[in-house]
Amino acid sequence: MKWLEFFTSENLIDLGIAIGIFLLFLLFRKIFTKYIFSLLLKLGNKSPTHFFTEIFMAFKKPVEWLFVVFGLYVAISYFPHLNQGNAFFLQVLKSVYIFLITWGFYNFVASNSILFTGINKKLEFDKDNIIIPLLSKALRFIIIAIALTVILQAFDYDVTGFVAGLGLGGLAISLAAQDILANMIGGFVIITEKPFTIGDWIVTPSIDGTVEEIAFRSTKVRTSADALVVVPNATLVKEPITNWSRMEKRQNSFDLTLTFETPQEKVETAVSQIDYLLKNDPKIDQESIMVKFNKYNENGYNIMVYYFTKTTAWGENLSINEKVNFKIMKLLRDESIELAVPTRALHVQAPKDIQEMMQESMKRGSDQ
Structure with a gap:
């Protein structure tokens, strides 16, 4: 063998x-x-x-x-x-x-x-x-x-x-995959221009949340409802993007309405004292403070309070704003200044025949 x-x-x-x-x-x-x-x-x-x-x-x-x-x-x-x-x-x-x-x-x-x-x-x-x-x-x-x-x-x-x-x-593949190519180009634009990075809070017409991942085809965003949204990059680059994480400070503004019975001196005192307490708070940006008696409301004198806190953290900003509100509350109480409560006066006019009947009834009562 x-x-x-x-x-x-x-x-x-x-x-x-x-x-x-x-x-x-x-x-x-x-x-x-x-x-x-x-x-x-x-x-x-x-x-x-x-x-x-x-x-x-x-x-x-x-x-x-x-x-x-x-x-x-x-x-x-x-x-x-x-x-x-x-x-x-x-x-x-x-x-x-x-x-x-x-x-x-x-x-x-x-x-x-x-x-x-x-x-x-x-x-x-x-x-x-x-x-x-x-x-x-x-x-x-x-x-x-x-x-x-x-x-x-x-x-x-x-x-x-x-x-x-x-x-x-x-x-042939490029013609059949135009959307993929558009997303890749969008990813390249995001990478080079850097309108946002991972961890940034962004708002666009299509999404509101925190960026978790940036890829060449899409960007993953975590919304406030804890949902993960995958947004094509081609969509993102076409929309206006607000990057709240890039702000250096946070805005706060509100209006105080004093009653019409408040004397002018007390209105001036309220404006000056609120301006003073804001300017002496180290956590508030001093260049942005505006406290003005700016207009007459239907129910009183309006004082505009406008300022920025130095923090960008939402929770810390709320705490600072709360302390400011408590200080203003104490100031108004110490100065015996009352805030106006929205009220409406309702005038009811009776029909003419009812008015005549009421007048005759009142006349008879006076004759007796």
């Missing part, structure tokens, strides 16, 4: 040598990982930028597999009935080498690598910036595309038609 011819003493010796060579390269791989790679990491950590450390970490797994592939290649030279110079085998081997190199560069351009960390620090991008992940994905796509092209060429495949096909396919 033909398969029995394989188990000759010569073939078994060659098979043993091939297996031994392969196991030897596995041992080299173990030694490299445990000793040589650790030494390289220590040397790389001594550099000020840790650039070489990142390279070593990116290519660690590919190099480990390189020992396996190269060991397999050397072992095959002793393996019976296998031709090391076979064209297809060499093509596969070349493709594997390209794959391992691609794997290393793919790891190196990760968004958290030192390459993009340095760019992030130099350009001072915000924590929510998504340009770095986008650049990382774009570079990874380019690396994979180049590797795929080289591998296809290694198998004698004409990549010209393949690239042309990609161009036509890309055109």
